[in-house]
Amino acid sequence: MLTIKSRSHEYTVEEFASLREALASVAGGERALFLVDRRLAELHGAELHPLLPAERTVQVEATEQHKSFEALTPLFLELLQRGLKRDGVIVVLGGGVLQDIGCFIASVLFRGVRWELLPTTLLAQADSCIGSKSSINIGPYKNQIGTFYPPHRVVVPGGVLATLPWDEIRSGLGEVIKLQLLAGEVGFRELMHDLQDVRSQPPVLSKWVARSMAVKQPYIEADEFDRGIRNLLNYGHTFGHAYESATHFGIPHGIAVILGVLTATHLSARLGLVPTGHYRELKTLLTPWYEPYGTQLQTAPRDAIFRAIQQDKKNTGQTVNCILTRGFGRMEKLPVALAADIVPAVNHFIENEVAVG
Ligand SMILES: NC(=O)c1ccc[n+]([C@@H]2O[C@H](COP(=O)([O-])OP(=O)(O)OC[C@H]3O[C@@H](n4cnc5c(N)ncnc54)[C@H](O)[C@@H]3O)[C@@H](O)[C@H]2O)c1
Structure with missing residues (x-):
């Protein structure tokens, strides 16, 4: 287990053998809402389905267009409509795109809400999951909007890279x-x-x-x-x-x-x-x-x-x-x-x- 120091809070990086074990370890109970990479949900549905309550799960397509300032409003609204509160937890499952979206939302919603990250691409596991940054596109400008707000926990799920395209x-x-x-x-x-x-x-x-x-x-x-x-x-x-x-x-x-x-x-x-x-x-x-x-x-x-x-x-x-x-x-x-x-x-x-x- 790794502990990372940040100006806002310390956080740990823990590895789990499977997606199921990683997901079972997240905080929040009924107060958790899940932001999930749509492709990941398709590929790992059998493992994820029993652990992701449909009414508290929002699927997002991992594209640069979805990681844009313009595309965020419906996501904020969906999380609020599904009952996310100040003491809730946003659990993000996906690669760098989902991480950037989840981090940005968690940093500004209620001026900062707890979030936990399950990185599911090699890029997210090896690099982006630590470092606090969110980067959001606006119009044609990539990554020009952002915040520093690390996850409260990084939970690295084993085995998940097996489905990642070459x-x-x-x-x-x-x-x-x-x-x-x-x-x-x-x-x-x-x-x-x-x-x-x-x-x-x-x-x-x-x-x-x-x-x-x-x-x-x-x-x-x-x-x-x-x-x-x-x-x-x-x-x-x-x-x-x-x-x-x-x-x-x-x-x-x-x-x-x-x-x-x-x-x-x-x-x-x-x-x-x-x-x-x-x-x-x-x-x-x-x-x-x-x-x-x-x-x-x-x-x-x-x-x-x-x-x-x-x-x-x-x-x-x-x-x-x-x-x-x-x-x-x-x-x-x-x-x-x-x-x-x-x-x-x-x-x-x-x-x-x-x-x-
Ligand atoms: N905030 C940061 O510190 C930081 C650092 C580096 C990069 N980034 C950003 O990260 C983004 C790239 O992230 P990425 O490379 O992780 O790609 P990604 O999040 O776009 O995911 C790549 C593809 O893999 C799919 N996918 C995710 N997990 C999968 C799995 N386990 N099996 C099969 N498919 C899976 C996604 O649906 C998507 O189609 C860029 O937008 C980049 O700007 C952010």
Whole structure:
């Protein structure tokens, strides 16, 4: 069991062998309302059904459109109509999308209501479930609205990743890979070794869920509100978010992060921060983890990519604050000129470096 410190409250991360055991452990009794990923409910209905009272369960489709400010009003109303009170509990079952929705609602409804999270995707288990953030889209702008309000408990259900599509596993691995690049060379190489067999040996994922949280925990405890060192966790995200939004979320989040990590490393090499050989090695190792989404990136409107980079929350004026790298475990936040450095680097990356087909 892990205990995470937060300005608002400490919370634990506990693992359970199954979804049923995890769900049976949540708080609230009759005061609990359940926000459940619709796809998860379809796939795990037999296990979930006896434990989810229909009158206290709201199913939500896990799409970026549903994770938007505009789509939240009916959800607030549904929770209130189903009797959620100030002393109630919102129990969220799903991946990062359900987490973002649940966290945002829990943080503002009654100015803060208890919530517990059962993360059911690799991305949510390994990365997003700790760290307090909610991120909500508005109009075309991704993740621009949010709060810091950690769950009161994270309950990781075992076995649930077995139904996750391979691309969603790869998407989670995008954040796992990023975290190990931040941790340093030894962890990154061990991960790359383990990933060779990940399809035939899925249990190895639970090792990397734990290892990912161990890398992330010190960053979020030292800088919960993302004003300093925690920014480094955004390695790959300035470009990844732009690739996601320019393809209308056609590239899954963590896969876009892999492309973003490669872009940031390519840019770092062009700026002389890291040897080109480091970029070349990452390109060789990481290309299989984003293919075949390079094609989508190549056909994405370039002006939409640059608009999104400019609008990134790390941007100030004509420079963009990018997380760049000087090597394994040596990431730094630096201002980079948009027109002189970022535009040519991104153009070169997309036109010459990305594998397509
Ligand atoms: N708040 C944060 O700290 C944070 C961090 C990283 C990412 N995010 C956000 O998380 C979102 C991505 O989250 P995600 O990658 O977890 O994807 P997701 O929540 O969109 O889920 C991916 C797909 O898997 C389905 N699914 C969920 N659990 C399943 C299971 N066990 N078996 C089969 N299918 C299942 C969902 O219905 C969906 O179709 C993005 O919106 C991103 O911005 C938030």
